[in-house]
Amino acid sequence: MIKTPEQYVQSLRDGRVVYQDGELIKDVPTRYKEAVERSASEFWISNQPEHRALFNMIEDGEEVSFSFKVPKTGEDLQRRREIVQTLSRNRIGGSRLTGIDSLNGVAYACDKIDAAMGTHYAENMKAYRAWCKKNDPGLCAAVSDPKGNRRLHAEDPKQAHKDFYVRIVDRNKEGITIVGCKLHISDSILSNELIVLPSRNHNEGGKDYAVSCAVPCGAKGVSFLASAGTDNGGHPMIIFDNVFVPWERVFLAGEWQFSRVYATSFARYHRLTAATYKHVQLQNVAGIAMLMAEYNGLTHATRIQDMLAWLAMYADITEALGKAAALAPVVDPETGFALPNPVYTNCAKFFFASQWHEAMKYVQDITGGIAATMPSMKDYENPTVKAYMDKYLQGDARFSSEDRIKAINAVIRMGSTFGGVLTIHAEGSLATQRMVVYQMADWERFKAAAKRSLGIPTDHPDYNQPLKPPWTMPESLLKGK
Numbered sequence: 001m002i003k004t005p006e007q008y009v010q011s012l013r014d015g016r017v018v019y020q021d022g023e024l025i026k027d028v029p030t031r032y033k034e035a036v037e038r039s040a041s042e043f044w045i046s047n048q049p050e051h052r053a054l055f056n057m058i059e060d061g062e063e064v065s066f067s068f069k070v071p072k073t074g075e076d077l078q079r080r081r082e083i084v085q086t087l088s089r090n091r092i093g094g095s096r097l098t099g100i101d102s103l104n105g106v107a108y109a110c111d112k113i114d115a116a117m118g119t120h121y122a123e124n125m126k127a128y129r130a131w132c133k134k135n136d137p138g139l140c141a142a143v144s145d146p147k148g149n150r151r152l153h154a155e156d157p158k159q160a161h162k163d164f165y166v167r168i169v170d171r172n173k174e175g176i177t178i179v180g181c182k183l184h185i186s187d188s189i190l191s192n193e194l195i196v197l198p199s200r201n202h203n204e205g206g207k208d209y210a211v212s213c214a215v216p217c218g219a220k221g222v223s224f225l226a227s228a229g230t231d232n233g234g235h236p237m238i239i240f241d242n243v244f245v246p247w248e249r250v251f252l253a254g255e256w257q258f259s260r261v262y263a264t265s266f267a268r269y270h271r272l273t274a275a276t277y278k279h280v281q282l283q284n285v286a287g288i289a290m291l292m293a294e295y296n297g298l299t300h301a302t303r304i305q306d307m308l309a310w311l312a313m314y315a316d317i318t319e320a321l322g323k324a325a326a327l328a329p330v331v332d333p334e335t336g337f338a339l340p341n342p343v344y345t346n347c348a349k350f351f352f353a354s355q356w357h358e359a360m361k362y363v364q365d366i367t368g369g370i371a372a373t374m375p376s377m378k379d380y381e382n383p384t385v386k387a388y389m390d391k392y393l394q395g396d397a398r399f400s401s402e403d404r405i406k407a408i409n410a411v412i413r414m415g416s417t418f419g420g421v422l423t424i425h426a427e428g429s430l431a432t433q434r435m436v437v438y439q440m441a442d443w444e445r446f447k448a449a450a451k452r453s454l455g456i457p458t459d460h461p462d463y464n465q466p467l468k469p470p471w472t473m474p475e476s477l478l479k480g481k
């Protein structure tokens with residue numbers, strides 16, 4: 001089924017417990033009206049005739065969301081990217097932005113663990129995916145744990161307490177009970193289901209921390225502590241206070257050897273999603289910079305053009321890497337899952353995240369000091385102040401003051417600490433991408449290339465040509481020897 005926006009709004013009224021800035025929220029759709037409208041619009045757009053072919057597919061005669069399909073090819077990955085970019089361009093969606101990556105990452109890991117250990121998690125996952133197709137929920141990835149002392153494992157007695165990573169505290173024939181917290185879980189208050197999975201590897205001593213499961217947002221014992229001052233709940237802390245999860249919704253329970261596979265297969269999908277939505281944001285960054293250059297009367301200056309060219313490259317290289325990651329996937333022979341190319345997807349995330357502050361430097365440079373000192377947009381609503389701002393904050397006379405003021409405000413917002421931290425840390429901090437690229441880069445090929453250039457023979461198929469050129473000049477062409 002494809003939910004209607006109305007059904008989506010009602011689905012948020014499931015008794016979920018949400019705290020925002022000291023207030024216990026009575027009704028999520030009322031409190032976060034605009035954010036819920038943006039999120040509900042994903043369901044609206046999926047019901048529009050001109051978008052159905054992209055957003056939906058027919059399975060067993062039923063129209064279901066394409067996002068729930070197991071990705072089997074690069075084209076499947078690319079189509080999901082087109083869905084995410086369509087939503088991002090329309091500034092809507094969110095309720096399943098991260099969750100599809102956790103669904104696919106966990107499903108892949110379930111197939112792997114079952115093959116290796118004879119467990120039966122894939123059956124649970126298949127049934128859960130079928131349930132998703134039937135009910136069209138918003139899903140989100142609840143991965144990041146608070147961690148405590150980063151140097152220590154979860155079960156280490158030197159940790160201040162045992163609950164820095166979500167863990168199983170009880171199990172019986174009906175299911176498991178979990179305790180802990182997940183941090184920074186984007187748009188989770190606007191979602192329906194939390195797909196919980198480990199954020200790292202765990203030891204045998206920490207096997208209770210190896211847990212993955214699906215938990216409804218309204219489940220007993222779940223509380224959301226929304227990000228400060230947000231109008232959509234932001235990226236909340238989620239508390240799991242003895243939450244019971246029936247076995248059919250459990251995808252990992254104790255097989256510690258596999259927690260790393262769950263974490264990394266999710267991250268691989270998720271970094272592709274990051275490069276995907278980021279491309280839309282980076283087009284916006286480049287566009288705001290160009291508008292500011294125009295409003296300030298600066299487009300003639302070559303030093304400004306240099307910065308603008310860099311910003312255009314920043315946006316388009318991110319997209320090129322994302323597209324390459326989708327269209328040059330690794331199709332796992334055992335499971336049939338198409339996984340984003342691990343090197344390209346990590347390069348994409350690392351590239352945009354590591355260059356964000358450079359981009360902000362250019363945008364702020366082009367904009368000028370007003371990006372630090374402008375009166376607020378609330379002031380701009382006051383007619384007396386507005387008149388002064390309109391008069392003195394005008395740039396090139398061809399453009400309205402209001403447009404310039406809006407653009408300056410956008411520069412202020414995008415250059416915030418939030419923007420920087422989001423870009424660096426969401427989808428994993430920079431070190432994690434370096435680590436993956438170091439592990440997965442094709443070092444044999446790189447070494448063979450180097451050997452070839454040094455004249456050292458190598459049997460690598462790309463570089464095993466004879467060291468001498470295959471064509472040598474005949475004596476007849478040589479002069480004066």
Ligand SMILES: Cc1cc2nc3c(=O)[nH]c(=O)nc-3n(C[C@H](O)[C@H](O)[C@H](O)COP(=O)(O)OP(=O)(O)OC[C@H]3O[C@@H](n4cnc5c(N)ncnc54)[C@H](O)[C@@H]3O)c2cc1C
Pocket residue numbers: 098141142143144145146147150151183184185186187235421422425426427428429430431432
């Ligand atoms: C806006 C935003 C949205 C997010 N959305 C989600 C979401 O929807 N779902 C979700 O699950 N998560 C989400 N995250 C969490 C994100 O994945 C984490 O913030 C990220 O993985 C970094 O973890 P951390 O915040 O605990 O920082 P840390 O891991 O503490 O990182 C801080 C620094 O310490 C380094 N470090 C950490 N551990 C070690 C170690 N053992 N040895 C050496 N160096 C180390 C890191 O490399 C980094 O440089 C979001 C984060 C943000 C900011």
